[in-house]
Amino acid sequence: MTIEASAPAFRTIPDRLHGRWRALAGSWEALLLGVAATIFVADALASPYFLDLTNLSDATFTFTEKAIVALAMAFVIVAGEIDLSVGGTIALASTAMGAAAQTGAGTAELVGVGLAVGAACGLFNGFLVARVGLPSIVATIGTMSLYRGISYLVLGDTVYNGYPDSFGFFGQGYVWGVLSFEFASFGLLAVLAGIVLHRTTFGRAVRAIGNNPFAARFSGLRVERIRGVAFLLTGLAAGLAAVMLTARLGSTRPSIALGWELDIVTIVVLGGVNIQGGAGTIPGVVIAALVMGLVTTGLGLLNVPGIIMSIVVGAMLIAVITLPILARRLLHRRKPA
Template structure:
């Protein structure tokens, strides 16, 4: 028997059947992990399978996932926005100022969305017009936006939002199905279609893989990136509306640290941190996985600082794992 006959053969991805490709995909692995976590939580806590508790668990990820969908497209294009949590703080503060001036619910929602859109436009202009690195720009605006909130509020807080405003963060559409979860599901479908079924989505992938080649092929790279920053800002504004509505108050420290969880959610969902690849279904599954993990740890009375350590380790792990796997396959 020859050496070639004894050597295990690797089947190239392009030769796999569609079913084989799906079974060995990152999304399938992540789904299996999510099912495992669900089973573990069911056995670990008698309160986990309560319908209302599971409904409350969705609040652990819906607001973050709204931003993660837009962030996924931005990272696929080769950029990133680390100011999203600060945008939430500034948008929430702007809504509080509007509320103090007597604005009703429709105006408050428009103020929150508009503030997020303006912040996204500011980030996008600095990156696309001045050619500055997005990671540097958004680290700067992260401090800028939250600093403005602290200047306006100091140690204080805005309270007394209209009762109708609470519908966005505390309302239910049917039984245990929350308004936030419905918004999350609708956005998942919209972003999934945009990224995977439209020319715009194909342009995002092309830019992330080779921005120079995309430019020479006729794609208006800066325009696409500007749209993505606007989308990320708009989704941050929407998350601010939902989070402020759910909490019923605004503090300058609102959403602190949320940018880490959002980036972790995106990367855990299979989006390449260097750009060029990723999927919305992966981000959706990652959102559920992270929600199940944090909710399960909460039921087990695990301190918040331990959860933060876990999120940090998870981010490092999902970034390092593909590289370690590639190194192993080459050896």
């Protein structure tokens, strides 16, 4: 009786350690908020102009287009897939808009062209993965080269410009005072994405497929169709990002959005989305986008070269993939027998 009664006491310390690690893993968003607050303070100390409302609003231009694509990419990764063609999709959509602008297309037509091309690219990716059965990483690496290659073929060394003045609002406009249109759009889309992923049958189906596609198929879910829709959403988001980026730059080059795939995947994974699928939250992605934006802004304030920024982003991606693995191993070692 004495031994049995005292046994739980011997397990108290390991249990507490295990519980703390579980609480830490379950509060990833809180940790990200802490990181974001720390970086915000560092940026404010780095420049006396950082806290100006206009400067803060302008700083959102550094990440909102990527963040919008990341919201849709979260669905793809939660479903256990990945889309590495988003940068190429943006380039192709921008090239199509540029070609349309040369024929005198108006702002509404240009926006329609950008969204349509993005959706078409997403549909094609979904067809290759869901219908043909290609691994998503293989299929989207191929389409990444295909889409950007078409842009280089069409443009070569030339540049498309001459967009209507009204078109610039989508990348340079402000609403409600100093709030940029891009950031306002990102906020609305984040709310919508959060509702869809966390409050709808489609969101539950996406998570189920990411956890176990075979069980999901046997439970009656249309796995291929849901995967196809996830890729369609990502292509559509890339098309919207192409509209905003092209409007902000006022021109189109075939190198537009080059290397954005790494940044977008980093935002999603940094936001706590499991790279293997099945788990993740939209609030986490939103906070991760803010962290990435603050990091980029801070490095810019310090005049850090772009190549160093790429190194930082790559290191962040490796870290956020590695840390959960190490945490799980530590949990396993500390778990009482």
